[in-house]
Amino acid sequence: MAEIQLHNTLGGKIEPFVPQEAGEIRMYSCGPTVYDYAHIGNFRTFVFQDILRRFLKSRGFKMTQVMNLTDVDDRIIANAAAAGVGIREYTEKFAQAFFDDCKALSLEAPEHWTRATDNIDSMVHLIERLREKSFTYESEGSIYYRISKFPDYGKLSNIDVAGIQAGARVDVDRYEKESARDFALWKAPKEGEHFWETSIGRGRPGWHIECSAMAMKYLGETLDIHTGGIDLAFPHHENEIAQSEGATGKHFVRYWLHAEHLLVEGEKMSKSLGNFFTLRDLFAKGHKPSALRFALASVPYRRQLNFTFDGLQQAASSVERLRNFADRLTQGKFPAGAQKSMAKRIAEAAEEFDAGLSDDLNTARALGAVFEFVREANIAMDKGEFGSEDAPAAQKFLQTFDQIFAVIENNDAQKLQALGYGQKNSNAGDAEIEKLVAERQVARQTRDFATADRIRKELEKRGIILEDSRDGSVRWKRK
Numbered sequence: 001m002a003e004i005q006l007h008n009t010l011g012g013k014i015e016p017f018v019p020q021e022a023g024e025i026r027m028y029s030c031g032p033t034v035y036d037y038a039h040i041g042n043f044r045t046f047v048f049q050d051i052l053r054r055f056l057k058s059r060g061f062k063m064t065q066v067m068n069l070t071d072v073d074d075r076i077i078a079n080a081a082a083a084g085v086g087i088r089e090y091t092e093k094f095a096q097a098f099f100d101d102c103k104a105l106s107l108e109a110p111e112h113w114t115r116a117t118d119n120i121d122s123m124v125h126l127i128e129r130l131r132e133k134s135f136t137y138e139s140e141g142s143i144y145y146r147i148s149k150f151p152d153y154g155k156l157s158n159i160d161v162a163g164i165q166a167g168a169r170v171d172v173d174r175y176e177k178e179s180a181r182d183f184a185l186w187k188a189p190k191e192g193e194h195f196w197e198t199s200i201g202r203g204r205p206g207w208h209i210e211c212s213a214m215a216m217k218y219l220g221e222t223l224d225i226h227t228g229g230i231d232l233a234f235p236h237h238e239n240e241i242a243q244s245e246g247a248t249g250k251h252f253v254r255y256w257l258h259a260e261h262l263l264v265e266g267e268k269m270s271k272s273l274g275n276f277f278t279l280r281d282l283f284a285k286g287h288k289p290s291a292l293r294f295a296l297a298s299v300p301y302r303r304q305l306n307f308t309f310d311g312l313q314q315a316a317s318s319v320e321r322l323r324n325f326a327d328r329l330t331q332g333k334f335p336a337g338a339q340k341s342m343a344k345r346i347a348e349a350a351e352e353f354d355a356g357l358s359d360d361l362n363t364a365r366a367l368g369a370v371f372e373f374v375r376e377a378n379i380a381m382d383k384g385e386f387g388s389e390d391a392p393a394a395q396k397f398l399q400t401f402d403q404i405f406a407v408i409e410n411n412d413a414q415k416l417q418a419l420g421y422g423q424k425n426s427n428a429g430d431a432e433i434e435k436l437v438a439e440r441q442v443a444r445q446t447r448d449f450a451t452a453d454r455i456r457k458e459l460e461k462r463g464i465i466l467e468d469s470r471d472g473s474v475r476w477k478r479k
Contacts, residue, residue, distance in 0.1 A: 001059070001354050001358070002354055002355045002358035002359070003016055003358060004016070004017040004056075004059070004358045005017065005358060005359060005360055006225075006255055006257060006360055006361070007257065007302055007360050008254075008255045008256055008257075009156060009157075009233060009256040009257065009258050010155065010156050010253070010255075010256045012158075014360055015255070017255065019061070019224045019254075020222060020224060020254065023060070023061060023062055024061065024062045024064070025056055025061045025062070025063050025064065025224045025225065026064050026219040026220065026223050026224045026225075027052075027053070027063065027064070027065045027066070027219075027223065027224060027225040027226070027227065028065070028066050028067075028068075028211070028214075028215040028219060028223055028225070028226045028227070028253075029046075029049045029065060029066070029067045029110065029226075029227045029228065030067075030068065030211060030226075030227070030228035030229075030232055030236070031046075031067040031068045031069050031070070031098075031113075032069065032070070032094075032098055033070040033071075033073055033075070033076070034069050034070065034071050034076070034091045034094040034095045034098060035073070035075045035076045035079055035090075035091070035094065036094060037094060037097055037098075037101075037278040037279075037280060038097075038098055038101060038278065038279070039269065039276060039277060039278050040262060040264075040269075040277050040278070040279065040282070040292070040296070040307060041229075041261065041262040041269050042229075043101070043105060043279065043292075043296060044229075044259060044262040044296050044305055044307075045227075045228065045229045045259040045301075046102070046105075046107055047105060047107070047293060047296040047297050048227070048259045048296075048297070048301040048361070049067075049227045049259075050105075050106075050107045050108055051297055051301075051357075051361060051363065051404060051405070052225075052227065052257070052301075052361055053065055053108060053110075054108065054403060054404040054406070055357045055361065055404050058400070058403055058404060063111070064111050064112075064218075064219065065110035065111055065112070066110060066111070066112045066114055066214065066215060066218045066219055067110040067112070067113060067114070068113075068114045068115070068116065068210065068211060068214050069091075069095055069098070069113065069114070069115045069116070070116050070207065070210060071087065071088070071091040071095065071115050071116050071117050072087055072116050072117055072194075072204055072205070072210075073207055076090065076091060077193055077194055077204075080194070081192060081193070081194075086194070087117065087194055088117065095115075097280075100418070100419060101278075101279045101280075103415070103418070104279060104283075104289045104415045104416075104418075104419060105279070105289055105292065105293045105296075106289070106290075106293060106406040106407075112218050114214045114217075114218065116205065116210040116214070119210070119213055119214050119217065120196050120198065120205065121198075122213040122214065122216075122217045123186075123205045123209050123210060123213040124186075124198045124199060124200055125213075126209060126212060126213045126216070126243065126247055127143060127185050127186055127200055127209060128199070128200065129247040129248075130145065130185065130243065130246055130247050131143075131200075133246065133247070134146075134149065135149050135150070135246045135247075136185060140188060141188030141201060141202070141203065142184055142186060142187050142188045142203065143184070143185045143186040143200065143201075143203075144182045144183065144184055144185060145182055145183055145184075145185050145239070145242060145243060145246075146182060147161065147181040147182055147183075147242065148181075149246070150242045150245070150246050152241070152242075152245070153181075153238065153241075153242050154238065155241070156233060156234070156237055156238050156241055156256060157233045157234035157237075157238050159234050159238065161181060183206060183208060183235065183239055184206040185205070185206050185208075185209045185243070186200055186201070186203045186204070186205060186206065186209070187203050187204050187205070187206060188201070188202065188203050189202055189203055189204065207236065208235070208236055208239035208240055208243060209243060211236070211240050212240045212243040212244045212247075212252075215240075215244070216244060216248075221244070221248045221250045221252070222250055222251055222252065222253075222254065223252065223253045223254065224253075224254055224255060225253070225254070225255045225256075225257060226240075226252075226253040226255070226256050226257070227256075227257045227258070227259070228258060228259070229258065229259050229261070230258040230259060230260050230261060231261070232258070233256075233258055237256065240252065241253070257301070258302075259301040259302070260301065260302055260303055260304045260305070261304055261305075262296075262304070262305045262306075262307055263304060263305070263306045263307065264276075264277070264306075264307050264308075265306070265307070265308050265309075266306055279292065280419065280421075282312075283416055283419060283421045284421060287312055287316070288316060288319075288412040288416070289412055289415045289416070290316075290319045290407045290412050291312055291313075291315045291316035291319055292312065292315070293405075293406065293407055294315040294316075294318060294319050294405070294407050295307065295311055295312050295315035297363050297405060298315065298318075298363060298364065298367060299363070299364065300360070300361065300362050300363055300364055301361055301363075302360070318371070319407050319408075320477075321371070321374065322370075322374065322398075322407065322408050323408055323410055323477065324467070324475065324477075325374045325377070325378065325398070326395075326398055326408050327475040327477075328378075328381065328469065328475065329391050329394055329395050329398070330395075331469075331473045331474075331475055332381065332391075332469065332473060333473060334381065334386050334387055334388040334390070334391065335384055335386075335387055335388065336387065336388055336389075337387040337388065337389055338387040338388075338389035338390050339380070339385055339386060339387050339390055341385075342377070342380060342385070342386060342387070342390045342394075343390065343393060345373065345376060345377075346373070346390070346393045346394055346397055349369050349370065349372070349373035349397060350397050350400065352365075352366075352368075352369035353366050353369040353370060353397075353400070353401060354366075355369075356368070356369060357404070366401075367405075370401050373397070377394060410477060413463070433459065433462075433464055433476060436455050436458065436459055437455075437459075437466070437474060437476055439451075439455055440452045440455040440456060440459075440466075440474075441474060443455065459476070464476050464477070465477050
């Protein structure tokens with residue numbers, strides 16, 4: 001297997017990946033702010049994080065991943081107050097929607113989901129540590145981080161700290177502070193706002209302190225990997241470094257990985273442009289979860305992804321091609337024995353697939369290896385040059401692929417129905433479908449074509465498409 005190489009934003013170069021403890025990885029992933037439904041730009045990053053997680057696990061690493069839910073910030077407080085409900089009640093709907101969306105896209109759950117509101121004590125403790133080292137000051141009841149005390153500030157994003165002027169959008173907090181560069185660790189409550197009574201006074205945490213506190217609580221003071229969208233590198237992740245390293249004096253994160261932005265039809269996604277989409281918007285238009293996952297995963301994470309509806313259709317076709325090939329391996333009739341050339345080709349494809357993912361998670365290269373193999377194998381099957389003993393190795397390669405990309409299992413209909421989408425007629429049980437397909441096969445073999453046609457039409461009404469192969473076998477799939 002190839003050596004794993006990852007692009008570390010801290011330093012801006014490709015580096016060999018070596019965890020601090022052999023065989024174990026501690027990874028923190030910035031999750032959503034649950035004031036609304038997550039959009040496809042968010043899920044571009046979440047899918048990248050899932051591909052990374054699955055690949056590292058496939059290499060035998062023990063993974064401990066933490067993902068946070070930011071369930072307290074200015075927007076949430078304002079929206080909850082406007083709705084006349086508490087913070088937890090307001091965010092619970094969107095938190096559960098996020099979990100449901102993750103299941104729809106086959107995102108593995110991290111070992112720890114953490115909510116900001118469940119970790120206030122840890123945040124207060126971290127602020128107290130910073131206060132003891134004189135990294136903080138108070139103003140009008142709020143507590144700020146004094147960036148001038150941390151000489152390494154800017155080392156992640158290479159921001160020109162000296163050039164930050166008053167009024168610059170470094171921190172969205174509307175509070176008085178000594179410098180435009182400084183950011184709020186703890187915010188004094190405004191009239192009517194939710195707050196916590198703590199040892200550092202009434203208030204609520206700043207956004208940046210939340211991630212530092214939760215990451216170190218579950219993963220220790222030095223993490224192997226921290227992931228997120230590129231828009232978080234500054235100021236959020238820069239501030240995380242300042243807080244964490246200021247408090248501990250230790251290196252906070254060894255590898256920073258950031259996913260590039262997503263465009264829609266070549267433009268920045270915006271509600272005002274009418275090109276803003278949640279997963280649910282796309283599902284309501286009839287698009288499948290597997291196609292969306294494939295589309296979001298197909299472009300390497302450090303390249304900007306231009307999301308288009310033509311591209312989404314192409315992704316759906318690619319998934320169908322993979323599923324048809326998997327079905328052909330299972331249901332096809334091949335000559336006895338094995339082809340030496342095919343065994344070699346499968347091994348080469350598996351090696352290239354691994355090399356692609358090892359190359360800074362180059363999903364385009366990995367997918368290229370898979371589809372080139374599928375093309376060659378289909379040609380070999382058509383020519384009778386694919387043996388029955390070749391099928392298990394080819395199936396194992398597909399399983400290796402799907403262990404990471406998770407699109408071959410044909411469960412889109414069930415996922416959509418769980419979210420309240422999809423046609424009811426597409427949920428016919430597999431056993432019943434298999435029975436009807438077998439009856440049709442018997443009718444065809446006995447030349448009872450009227451019965452065979454009737455069964456085909458009945459299955460079509462249920463949303464089942466039949467594909468008759470050259471070797472006389474039949475495959476079926478849901479629309």
